[in-house]
Amino acid sequence: MQIKTKNAPIAFGLRPLVMGILNVTPDSFSDGGRFTQAEALSSQVRTMLESGADLIDVGGESTRPYAEAVSEHEELRRVLPAIACIRELHRSIPISIDTTKAEVARQALTAGADIINDVSGLRFDPEMVRVAIDLEAPVILMHMRKTPKDMQDEPVYDDVVGEIMDFLAERISWATQQGLDREQIIVDPGLGFGKTVEHNLTILKHLQAFKKLACPLLVGHSRKSFIGRLLGLETQDRDLATALISSYCAAQGANILRVHDVRKTVQAVRLHEAISQAT
Incomplete structure (x- = not known):
């Protein structure tokens, strides 16, 4: 199984690909505001690349529960320098643009991004699907109830x-x-997007069911609040638990794992791969 991008095909094998999260927002639930300055942004991209990231996901609008939307202009002001920074450091690593706005996706793809990551599942902007078709971009379709502002009601x-x-x-x-x-x-499947702790656990338990859709499967579990509620951990202390869930998702057939701490999840999935290949 593989998807095509303008740089090169992305092939899926036994080991899931690790997608590093690069939030360039002041209000994301985990690392909001940390990577809005050029030096910190460049340092974080280097860390992800050195840690073994297979893809990088750039987001300029927070989709945390109860987040407010931002303007198209502001979102572009945030994401275009981040894409340029990644491309300066790595010419071909696949970049996904995390947006629900068609014009943001169009300009991001033109600037060097490869994939559209639309948490609305192409519902919020009727032009998004046309951008994907015209620019031959793969699309990540995610499940979410309502909008980030009211999905947890x-x-x-x-x-x-x-x-x-x-x-x-x-x-x-x-x-x-x-x-x-x-x-x-x-x-x-949109872990945390309009789901309770119990819903998230049920989705993870039955993750293999989503393979019936015959599309590559992405799981975004990193540092999410259900981990904190189950284990009593603050956001910054959830990376070990995230890596453990990453290993579980690898065993269930996930193809892409979207995480903040790339290094720990790369270690987890490489161990899973080694054990799976042992005689």
């Missing part, structure tokens, strides 16, 4: 896995009807 499901599966299947069908190549679609 009493989320209720009768069958959380089944309902997310139905949502993603509908989004895949809609996108392909618009002309997007199915082989360019990645799915993400």
Whole structure:
């Protein structure tokens, strides 16, 4: 299984790919404000590359619970320098742009990004799918209830896995009807986006079910609040737990793991790969 980007195909094997999170926002739940200055940004990109990141995800608008939206102009002001910084340090590492705005995606892709990571599943901006088609960009379709501002207001499901599966299947069908190549679609069940602790645990327990969608599977569990609530950990202390979940996700067939601490998850998935290949 592989997806095509303008630089080179991204192939998926036994070991999941590790996607480093690069938030250039002042208000993200984990590292908001840390990488808005050029020197800190460059240092963080170098750390991710040296730690073995396979992809880097750039976000200029926080999608934490109850976050306020930002303008297109402000989002572009944040993400374009970050993309330029990555490209100065590495010419070909795949970059995903984490946005729900079509014009932000278009300019980011033109500036050197490769993949659109849309937490709305192509629902918030009707032009997003056309940008993906015109620029031949793979798309990450994620499940989310409502919007970041209200997604955590009493989320209720009768069958959380089944309902997310139905949502993603509908989004895949809609996108392909618009002309997007199915082989360019990645799915993400959206841990933490309109889910309780119990919902997140159920999704993880049944992660293999999402493989039935026949698209690469991305899991974004890093430092999320359900870890803190289960273990009594502050945000900055959740990287070991994140790496342990990463190893579990690798065993369940995840193809991409989106994390803040690249080094720990790279170690976890390499150990999983070594054990899996042992005789």
